[in-house]
Amino acid sequence: MSFELQQITQQKQHQQILKQIDLTIPEQQILAILGPSGSGKTTLLRILGGLDQPTGGVFLHRGQPAAPGILVFQDYRLFPFLTVADNVAFGLKMQHVARQERDQRVTTMLAQLNITELAQRYPSEISGGQQQRVALARALVLAPQLLLLDEPFSSLDEALRLEMLQLVQRLQQTLHLTVVFVTHYKTEAYLMAQQVAILIDGQIRQVATPEQLDQTPQNLTVAQFLGHANFITGRWQQQRFHSVLYTGVAQATPMVAENATLYVPYAGLLTVTPTKWCAFTGTVCSCQWNGQTYFYQLQVQSETLWVLLPQKLAPGQTTTFYFEKEPLVY
């Protein structure tokens, strides 16, 4: 059971913004659409929210044309002249829901978002984080089949962002919501979603779990967008990768050509547990604590490499590094 986008295209002013998007949105899950600025994320979300019609393709729910999802905008768009409670009640009023039921649903929703005490305040009298909760309450009170969030946490500080991520996850579980969430922050997408769809230049390049994305990016475009990796250029000959830095076995991806690139995630190297994929010997140039682990700059022959390791190495120290698993070559 799911929502399906089939061959969705969008063209504006002769620019092809979305190019034949096929995408499944599983029900009762969170799907993140992750892509760089200008890749078409908002354009896609507006189609899902019924604000724009696509130039081609269909949007289905269980095989029938889908009703538009309810969109929560990046800038909240609360009505400044209505109290918090009236903002939340607005959509129900538009649907002519009877007063008693309306009040009861608004009260429940305000409680679920922990904003009961703000009910009589105006948007100008509450913080950005609180406005975000009101915007969510206003959408959720309509019991949407599909909730759409456009970069919902981008203007919040880190602690608040984490709190909101957890809140949306909790609401998703208790209310069994189907959520599509667009962002250009990888961490946000990874923390929040079960599945992540990578949208680059108007095309879906890969849909996978966060773990699968980092372990096996489908192609070099996805790998480079996801970042946090070294890309070593070399040659692919006789089933081996050849470069100044590393010559040895590698796992060939389907499109690999003679001029090839080795994908070495920052976190894909080990020092202490030798695996069979011995990589190279490098010297530590610099060491930085990133809040969770150590981030090293290494000198390996004429190349510079970046590595994340849990253990502390001293600058100047020379160590042998091992690939955690057979590295991928594109």
Ligand SMILES: Nc1ncnc2c1ncn2[C@@H]1O[C@H](COP(=O)(O)OP(=O)(O)OP(=O)(O)O)[C@@H](O)[C@H]1O
């Ligand atoms: N109404 C429009 N007319 C013409 N071009 C548009 C229109 N809306 C968007 N575009 C173009 O479509 C492309 C995708 O825009 P969109 O806002 O969907 O990207 P995005 O991935 O959401 O970007 P961001 O992360 O910066 O919000 C951009 O090149 C943009 O300039």
